[in-house]
Amino acid sequence: MFQAENYLEKELSEQLDKGAPYRALQKFYAVCPTNALEFLVIMTVGGFGAYLIIWSGMSQGAAVAMLSLLAVSGWRMVPAANKIITGFKTLEQSWPYLEKLATYISGGHREVYEDGEQAELCFDNDIRVDNLAFSYDVESLPVLSDVSFDIRKAQTTAIIGDSGAGKSTMLYLLLGLLDPTGGNILLGDRRLDATTRGAWLKRVGYVPQSPYVQTGTLAENIAFGVPKPEISIDRVMECCKLAAIDFIDELANGLDTVVGDGGVRLSGGQCQRVAIARALYRDPCVLIFDEATSALDTHNEQAVMGALMSLRGKMTMVLVTHRLDSAFACDRVVYLRKGEAVVVGAPDEIIPLYKERQVCDVGFSECR
Secondary structure: OOOOHHHHHHHHHHHHHHHHHHHHHHHHHHHHHHHHHHHHHHHHHHHHHHHHHHHOOOOHHHHHHHHHHHHHHHHHHHHHHHHHHHHHHHHHHHHHHHHHHHHHHHOOOOOOOOOOHHHHOOOOOOEEEEEEEEOOOOOOOOOEEEEEEEEOOOOEEEEEOOOOOOHHHHHHHHHOOOOOOEEEEEEOOEEOOOOOHHHHHHHEEEEOOOOOOOOOEHHHHHOOOOOHHHOOHHHHHHHHHHOOOOOHHHOOOHHHOEOOOOOOOOOHHHHHHHHHHHHHHOOOOEEEEEOOOOOOOHHHHHHHHHHHHOOEOOEEEEEEOOOHHHHHOOOEEEEEEOOEEEEEEOHHHHHHHHHHOOOOOOOHHHHO
8 A cells, every 4th residue: 555565575574584483483392292292102102012912922811902002002193193184184275375475475466567657647636436336256246336426636525334335345446455346436537447556556545444553663654664764754744743643742752762563652543643644654645544533532533533634625535434523524425325325415415314314316416
């Protein structure tokens, strides 16, 4: 999303490399005593049995005793044999996924874009969702069906609806993470597809419901994906101001404060504002929020919404939300119901319909 795949892969690889020896030792020490004891018992029983059969005369009673001993030994060997067989089966079943993972890490997952596409895409018009449809597979019912609406430039559009209405799917389609099975998303006069996706991802900012916060400084988290020597502190401060990050002075080392794994030194609202600043760092033309305040308490929600509304009119924003207070603060609302855009219009027109679960019955064009 932030064109930081290489950076993230490098960071994750370094952490995995550091932890790999310890994980290996942990697993080895966990199973070593049991396996060693099983091996010792099996070898002892086997050796003793061979000695009795080959070098000593054996009576009937002794033979019965030997068979009993071998039976007990075999019974004891079964768990170890089962572990070996299970291990080979697991490896066989996991092999296709391991191959895909290896291909992904090696860079084979990246799409190749035509020369110049990244520079040509310029968002100067509205975004048009035109008869959009999507199904996750051919046998399932469509998640979205013939959805059409505009996302107007420099306005804030909220997408609301009950659970299962298709809000998240619509968001993933707008981001270019899913390809529609019908219809188009038009970025001005360009269609969002494989040839424009790379350029689009550089122009769109995304604020998830649960933002990822890496072990690093506040500045590194805001300029996520940018090598530390190349971080523009002026740009970081500018984004902090836009995102209403007013707690820098409260941190021990300001922007250089290490926020900890998962942002343990920050509150939920602070992490969310860091995510907004991160989305702004690369100067996107569109900001998309995925339930950005759903996990916050009232105080933090108000702080995040205040930061968000301070950007209203300055850039195009899309909010996927179930909180009607957030939707009321937007310019337009899209009401999705069972995968269809029921009505689109001003908040004071649409939200009452949503509250009462009323469906406009005069057709989409007249509902607008």
